[in-house]
Amino acid sequence: MSNFPEFRIGIDVGGTNTDAVVIDADGGVVRAVKVATTPEPIEGIRESLEKVLREVDKGLVRKAMLGTTHPTNAIIQRRDLDRVGVLRLAAPSSLGVRPGAAWPDDIREVVIGASAIVQGGNEYTGAVIAPLDEDAVRRFAAEAPAHGCQAIAVSAAFSPATSEHELRALEILYQELGDGFPVSLSHQVGSLGLLERENATILNAALLSVASRVISGFEDALAGHDLAIDAYLTQNDGTLLTAVEAGRFPVLTLGSGPTNSMRGACALAGVDDAIVIDVGGTSADAGILVDGFPRESTAAVEVGGVRTNFRMPDLLSIGLGGGTVVRDARAGNGAGLAIGPDSVGYAVATEAVCVGGGTLTLSDVSLAAGRLQDFGDPNLVASIDAQLVGDALAWVDEQVSIMSDRMKSSRIELPLLAVGGGAHLIAEQVPGVSEVYRPESYAVANAYGAGIAEASGTVDRVYSYDVSSREHCLDDARDLAANAAVRAGADPDRIRITTITEVPMTYVPGGGCRVMVKAVGPLA
Amino acid sequence: MLTADDIEALCLGATLLGTGGGGDPYIAKLVAYQALETYGPVEVVSARDLPSDALVLTTAVIGAPTVILEKIPAGTEFVASVRSLASYLGKAPTAIMPIEVGGCNTLFPIATAAEMGLPIVNADSMRRAFPQIEMTVFTLAGLPAGPLSVADEKGNQCVFETTSNQVAETLARTAVIQLGLANAISCYPLTAGQVAEHGIQDSLTYCTEVGHLLQAVKDGQVGAWERFLGESGSRAFFTGKVVDLDRRTTDGFARSTVILEDLHGSDSTMRIEVQNENLIAFYDGQPVITTPNLICLLDCESFDPITTEALAYGNRVIVIGMPCAPEWHQDGMLELVGPSAFGYDIDFVELSV
Numbered sequence: 001m002s003n004f005p006e007f008r009i010g011i012d013v014g015g016t017n018t019d020a021v022v023i024d025a026d027g028g029v030v031r032a033v034k035v036a037t038t039p040e041p042i043e044g045i046r047e048s049l050e051k052v053l054r055e056v057d058k059g060l061v062r063k064a065m066l067g068t069t070h071p072t073n074a075i076i077q078r079r080d081l082d083r084v085g086v087l088r089l090a091a092p093s094s095l096g097v098r099p100g101a102a103w104p105d106d107i108r109e110v111v112i113g114a115s116a117i118v119q120g121g122n123e124y125t126g127a128v129i130a131p132l133d134e135d136a137v138r139r140f141a142a143e144a145p146a147h148g149c150q151a152i153a154v155s156a157a158f159s160p161a162t163s164e165h166e167l168r169a170l171e172i173l174y175q176e177l178g179d180g181f182p183v184s185l186s187h188q189v190g191s192l193g194l195l196e197r198e199n200a201t202i203l204n205a206a207l208l209s210v211a212s213r214v215i216s217g218f219e220d221a222l223a224g225h226d227l228a229i230d231a232y233l234t235q236n237d238g239t240l241l242t243a244v245e246a247g248r249f250p251v252l253t254l255g256s257g258p259t260n261s262m263r264g265a266c267a268l269a270g271v272d273d274a275i276v277i278d279v280g281g282t283s284a285d286a287g288i289l290v291d292g293f294p295r296e297s298t299a300a301v302e303v304g305g306v307r308t309n310f311r312m313p314d315l316l317s318i319g320l321g322g323g324t325v326v327r328d329a330r331a332g333n334g335a336g337l338a339i340g341p342d343s344v345g346y347a348v349a350t351e352a353v354c355v356g357g358g359t360l361t362l363s364d365v366s367l368a369a370g371r372l373q374d375f376g377d378p379n380l381v382a383s384i385d386a387q388l389v390g391d392a393l394a395w396v397d398e399q400v401s402i403m404s405d406r407m408k409s410s411r412i413e414l415p416l417l418a419v420g421g422g423a424h425l426i427a428e429q430v431p432g433v434s435e436v437y438r439p440e441s442y443a444v445a446n447a448y449g450a451g452i453a454e455a456s457g458t459v460d461r462v463y464s465y466d467v468s469s470r471e472h473c474l475d476d477a478r479d480l481a482a483n484a485a486v487r488a489g490a491d492p493d494r495i496r497i498t499t500i501t502e503v504p505m506t507y508v509p510g511g512g513c514r515v516m517v518k519a520v521g522p523l524a
Numbered sequence: 525m526l527t528a529d530d531i532e533a534l535c536l537g538a539t540l541l542g543t544g545g546g547g548d549p550y551i552a553k554l555v556a557y558q559a560l561e562t563y564g565p566v567e568v569v570s571a572r573d574l575p576s577d578a579l580v581l582t583t584a585v586i587g588a589p590t591v592i593l594e595k596i597p598a599g600t601e602f603v604a605s606v607r608s609l610a611s612y613l614g615k616a617p618t619a620i621m622p623i624e625v626g627g628c629n630t631l632f633p634i635a636t637a638a639e640m641g642l643p644i645v646n647a648d649s650m651r652r653a654f655p656q657i658e659m660t661v662f663t664l665a666g667l668p669a670g671p672l673s674v675a676d677e678k679g680n681q682c683v684f685e686t687t688s689n690q691v692a693e694t695l696a697r698t699a700v701i702q703l704g705l706a707n708a709i710s711c712y713p714l715t716a717g718q719v720a721e722h723g724i725q726d727s728l729t730y731c732t733e734v735g736h737l738l739q740a741v742k743d744g745q746v747g748a749w750e751r752f753l754g755e756s757g758s759r760a761f762f763t764g765k766v767v768d769l770d771r772r773t774t775d776g777f778a779r780s781t782v783i784l785e786d787l788h789g790s791d792s793t794m795r796i797e798v799q800n801e802n803l804i805a806f807y808d809g810q811p812v813i814t815t816p817n818l819i820c821l822l823d824c825e826s827f828d829p830i831t832t833e834a835l836a837y838g839n840r841v842i843v844i845g846m847p848c849a850p851e852w853h854q855d856g857m858l859e860l861v862g863p864s865a866f867g868y869d870i871d872f873v874e875l876s877v
Contacts, residue, residue, distance in 0.1 A: 092677045093706070094596035096555035096635065123704045124591045130678070158594050193593045195551070299834065332756065406838045411767065462590075514590060 007061045010451020011048055012260055012444075013037055013068040016047075016428060018044035019447035023062070023283070027452065031056055032444040041070055042217035042401065061227055063523065066218050067234040067260045067450040071250045074210045075304040078106055081150045081206040083113040087142035089120030089136065089156035089165045093129050099198060103303040111206045113472060114147040116140050117323035121157030124462055124512070132165045134172055141176035152177075152203035155186035156197040161461045163187040183210045189249060191460040192514060195310035196300065201304060202253035211250030213244050227367040230523075232489075235310055238263045238293050239456035239520060242489060243490035254353040255312045256305055257328070258401055262287050262294050262313065264449025265419050268439040273403045274415045275433065279422030282343040286316045286332075286401070291498055293312065293520075316406060320399050321365040322422035326392055328385070337391050354381050362425055365392045365513050372424040393427075401431050407472040408432065419445065455482025456520045463515055474500065482521035491519030525565040526634060526644065530851035532555050532642070536829075537735030540632035544817045544832040545629015545801035547589050547651030552752060559635035561766075561768035563687035566634055568642040568728060569619060571719075576717030578618035580645055581749075584629040584637050586674065586696060587607075587705040592628075595706040597677070598622050602636040604675035605708035612671055612683045616647055621645040621719065623660065623712060625727040632708075636756045646722040649712065650848040651730065652818050654861060655800045657696060664856045672696060672711035676703045724849040742827045760793040761805065761812055761874070762843040763787045763824065769837055780832060787824070787840060794843055796821075798832050803866050805843060813845035816852050816861040817875045820844050845875050852854055 007030060011020045018037045022030040038044040045066070053061075074080050086099040089330040099115040100108045118136035121129045144152060152173055156165045166185045173183050190197035194343040219231055233246035236255040246253060262276045267471070272292040275437035278285045288295045301312045319341030327338040342358050344351045350355035354376025366372035368381040368389045372512040404416055413434040418426040419442045428436055441448065459480040463473035482495050501512040535553045542549070560566065563794040583602040585592065610617050620637040622630055624844065625648040637644040646845075649660035657669055670686035674696055682699055686692040692711065700707050714723075734756050740748035753759060764784030771780040784794040795806040802819035805812055813819045821830045824840035852861070 091602065092598050094598060095677075096597045096599035097551065097558060101554050101558060124588075129595070129704075157596075192590070194596055195554075197840070280869075301758070341748075405765075406840070409837045512588070512590075 005060050006501065007056065008284070009061060009064040009453050010447040010449070011045060011064070011066045012257065012446035013044060013066070013070065014257060014446060014479075015040050015069060018048045019444045020048035021444050021447045021451055022052055022056050023448065025409055028439050029444070029448065031440065032447070034443065041068065041222070042214065045218060045222045046224070049225065058220070058225060058227060059362040061229060062228070063230050063232065064218075064222055065232045065234060065240060065450040065453055066372070067256045068214060069257055069444060070214045071207045072208055072254050072303070074207060074307075075107070075203060077255070078110050078304070079113055079395060080210050083148045084111055084202050084205040084207050085113055085140065085149035085152040086115035086118040086145065086198070086202055087140050087152055087154045088115070088152065089127060089132060089169060090194065091119045091133075092115045093121065093157060097195060100202070102195075102307060103199075107304055107306065107482060108263050111202060113149040114140070114144050121159070122162040122165070124158060126158075127441050128160050128165075128242065132168055133424070134168070137172045138176055139171050141173050143208040145177070151182035151184065151208055153184045153198070153205040153345070155194065155201050157194055158189035159185070160190075160197075161193055171412045183206075189251060190309055191516065192462075193218045193309045194447065195402065197305055199306050200251055200308040200310065203303065203308070204249060207250040208247075211247050215247050219243060232453070234260055234450045236454050237296070237456065238453060240453045240489065240523070245488070254310065255301075256450075258285070258287065258313050258315060259294050260449030260453070261446045262289055262449070263292065263452070264445035264447070265417050265439055265442060266292060267452050268383060269349065269415075269440050270415055271417070274417050274437070275407050276417045276419065277400065277403060277423075277426060278420040279418070279425055280321050280420050280424065281345045281348055282319065282321045283317050284320040284399075285409050285421070287313050289429065291497055296495040314407075317405055318399060318403065319343070319395065320362070320425070322361065322366075322425065323352070324389075326360045326362060326364045328360070328388055337388065337395070339392060339395055339464075351388050352376060353384075354378070356380065360384070362392065362396065362422070365389050366425050369393055371427070396425050397427050397430070400426055404430055405432055437523060454520050454522050455488040455490035456484055457486070457488055457490070458480045458516070458518045458519060459484065460514070460516045463513055470513075473513070474517075477517040478519070481517040485519040485521050486506055490519070490521050491524040492521075495521035526560075526568050526842055527565040528557055528560045528855055531560070531631070533735035533739060534728070534732050536738055537731035537733070538862070539831070540733055540734055540738060540820055540829045541626035541630070541651065542799045542817065542829070542831065543626065543683065543820055544798060544830075545594070546624070547585065547629065548831065549628045551592065551596055552585075552628035552631035554688050555599060556631040556635045558640040558663075559599060561788060563638040563641065566611065568639045568646050569643040571645050571647050571723060571725070571812070573717035573718045574618055574645070574716035576715060576720070578716040579610070579613065579615050580619050580621050580716050580719050581609055581617040581659065581710050582621045582623040582712055583633050583708055583710045584602075584623050586700050586709040588709050589601055591705040595704060597632065597706065598710070599635055599639055599872075601675050601677040601708040603639055605673045605710040606636060606640065608675055608681040608683060609671065609673040609710045609713055612673065617642060618716065619643045619645045620718060620721075622648045624648060624650045624653060624726070625724075625731050626650060629653075630728075630731060644728070645716070645719060646728045647719050647725050649723060650726040651727045652725045652816070653801050653815070657709075657711060659695040659861050660689075660712065661724055661851050661866075662714070662722055663689045663860055664854055667712060667714060667718060667722060668692075668710045669712065671707070672709060672853050674699045674703065675708050707765060711865050727849070738827065741747045756846055757847040758844045760844050761807065762792075764794055764841065764843070766835060766839045766841065769835060778832065782835060785851055786840065797868065799866055800832070802832070804863055804868055805845070811873050813871050813875065814863050814870060814873045815866065816848040816857065818846035818848060828829045847875050
């Protein structure tokens with residue numbers, strides 16, 4: 001905790017709302033606002049900033065963090081994307097799968113202007129597959145602009161371990177196309193898995209213009225309030241990129257929304273390890289925080305139909321929300337109660353029985369049982385059959401129990417954070433859960449999560465435990481990750497290692513092991 | 525004819541027959557798509573329909589799954605492994621054959637057949653995934669794995685004459701470590717007559733059929749689950765939740781023990797022992813499914829086959845036992861691929877359906 005007053009601004013641009021909070025050095029919410037997200041999102045950012053800074057001493061604001069769906073939307077809508085030249089350094093290996101092979105046609109046609117697989121890249125041992133074919137790189141540079149390419153994505157085999165060929169290709173591309181030409185290198189974007197890393201690098205290159213507009217808009221908005229402060233964007237693992245880094249690696253910001261929301265909710269509740277269930281109008285999304293960060297999914301993540309190897313939060317969704325429709329089918333065919341998956345969604349405020357509407361929803365059941373308060377008229381639901389109420393809530397409780405159980409990675413009991421407009425559906429007692437929390441300022445948890453984000457550094461490489469000891473290899477990986485976190489802005493004295501993952505390599509003698517380490521620390 | 529339209533079902537079937545291992549067929553699927561698109565469809569033939577003295581050569585990927593994710597095959601290494609063995613034998617191949625229909629090696633030979641303009645033989649030597657070269661019905665028939673060739677994508681090739689199929693395994697692995705751990709192997713050079721007599725017949729058809737049957741289950745078709753079990757001769761043994769997962773690596777093999785608790789609330793548990801592939805399933809301590817029969821884990825909701833690597837605490841899975849190919853049931857099976865071959869002091873259990 002800091003001894004001098006210092007504020008941070010957190011802003012989150014969501015699909016519906018743009019939220020902003022001002023947070024003090026102790027993590028307290030000084031001020032929070034919510035405005036509608038605008039078609040040109042920078043307008044909403046400007047408006048939320050304007051509102052949140054009213055009655056706040058701007059002189060105390062030191063940093064501003066932005067979480068935004070701009071890049072995700074650009075990919076999903078195939079809009080405003082730059083055309084990319086794709087250069088793979090791996091021949092003669094990898095020729096069996098062309099760049100963009102498994103992409104949906106519509107995004108491939110928009111994004112991939114030209115592609116080539118040239119000689120280069122490395123083996124798992126670090127030896128070259130082939131010397132880099134510099135002439136081929138020059139030829140590609142000469143031809144790419146004619147195919148409309150505004151940026152180039154370069155990916156070499158095993159570049160997360162050995163990046164020389166990607167760096168040399170960058171030099172050549174700069175010589176041929178000029179130093180300012182936008183180039184994304186795969187070892188700076190993704191981890192092991194050539195096709196997925198290449199995909200992420202192509203998407204990164206395609207997002208450079210979008211990112212540049214967002215960031216300059218954000219910085220202009222801050223400057224408009226005479227705030228000459230550091231600006232950051234949040235990435236999908238809940239940590240920060242400086243505005244400069246975000247401009248170079250926009251793809252890393254994809255999917256930061258759910259992460260910010262979960263981290264914000266946990267910080268507001270004051271817990272580090274918890275199951276988070278966000279119950280909305282239509283669905284309930286469950287995630288889990290371990291040491292204050294969302295557990296990442298092991299499955300390949302698709303963004304707009306393109307497979308990447310990003311580590312996105314492991315989320316589970318089911319059709320259970322405040323607007324979920326409840327049908328009593330017992331009288332008719334004896335089939336019993338039918339709950340969802342359809343929902344009246346946000347129209348629950350006008351269509352539910354408890355507000356005089358005609359559709360029986362889970363909110364009505366919740367009100368009849370006394371779980372829901374401060375909404376609707378209890379008299380309107382008084383006539384609902386008690387058996388039906390009991391059965392429907394038993395179903396809800398079972399679903400919540402299954403979700404929280406599936407999220408846990410061990411039998412140890414964890415607290416559960418019930419958030420979102422439909423959180424009233426979650427009972428006070430859930431099997432396997434130590435305690436149910438309902439954080440108060442949840443409405444702005446996303447922006448709060450952005451505002452409290454820290455800097456991070458990661459490493460992902462293959463070590464041989466027979467060449468040097470496992471402990472020595474892990475120490476080396478920890479150091480590399482910590483150094484990367486310091487470069488990202490973390491306070492060197494307050495860095496902690498948040499994850500170490502070792503994946504032993506099958507069929508490889510010599511103790512080959514893939515090691516992934518992440519280091520995190522508060523901003524210096 | 526086998527076209528790009530057949531790949532999806534074949535790939536799903538191959539993941540199932542991978543029985544928890546066998547290598548993720550995703551990259552192999554992309555390689556097969558590109559080859560079929562570039563070189564055209566592949567003719568599928570029965571070994572019985574080829575001249576009995578025609579040369580049939582196999583090809584497969586050999587290496588480390590982690591490395592193959594980064595060093596994607598070129599396609600040319602498979603062709604090179606076949607050509608170098610053919611050149612050593614002094615005879616051109618008439619057809620290509622998968623050695624392992626189960627996991628990624630189901631699909632690579634299809635790409636090779638397309639590129640070489642040769643038919644693919646509807647047969648193999650495992651009809652599931654196994655971790656070692658000698659674990660084939662050909663070994664049971666006394667057919668040698670050698671001479672065999674190993675090739676990389678750069679033009680390096682080696683051919684081994686070997687005294688036993690176990691030595692073949694050792695030599696090939698040693699070569700692969702030097703060649704970058706993502707290579708092609710061609711072994712068990714056989715005549716069509718030998719394949720017809722000793723191979724597992726129609727395994728590509730079987731793989732495609734179980735793929736279609738499982739796809740119907742995934743699509744939620746009425747009666748599809750019963751059809752899937754009935755037509756594949758399989759049985760669902762347990763529906764449970766992963767409550768413990770112990771992973772360790774010894775001698776280069778990924779070994780793990782998976783413990784499942786009954787989802788329906790009884791105190792029963794299932795324990796599965798894994799060495800790359802799922803090998804033995806114990807119900808309340810009693811072995812109920814043993815290698816070479818197949819132990820497959822399906823996700824309770826999506827019915828996707830789950831590989832050992834992707835398995836995590838809390839997964840809800842259905843454990844099914846599938847019968848191994850009938851061709852396995854002959855003298856020597858248990859010594860070669862039964863529980864004792866993997867170091868378990870357990871008797872083989874017939875699959876009761």
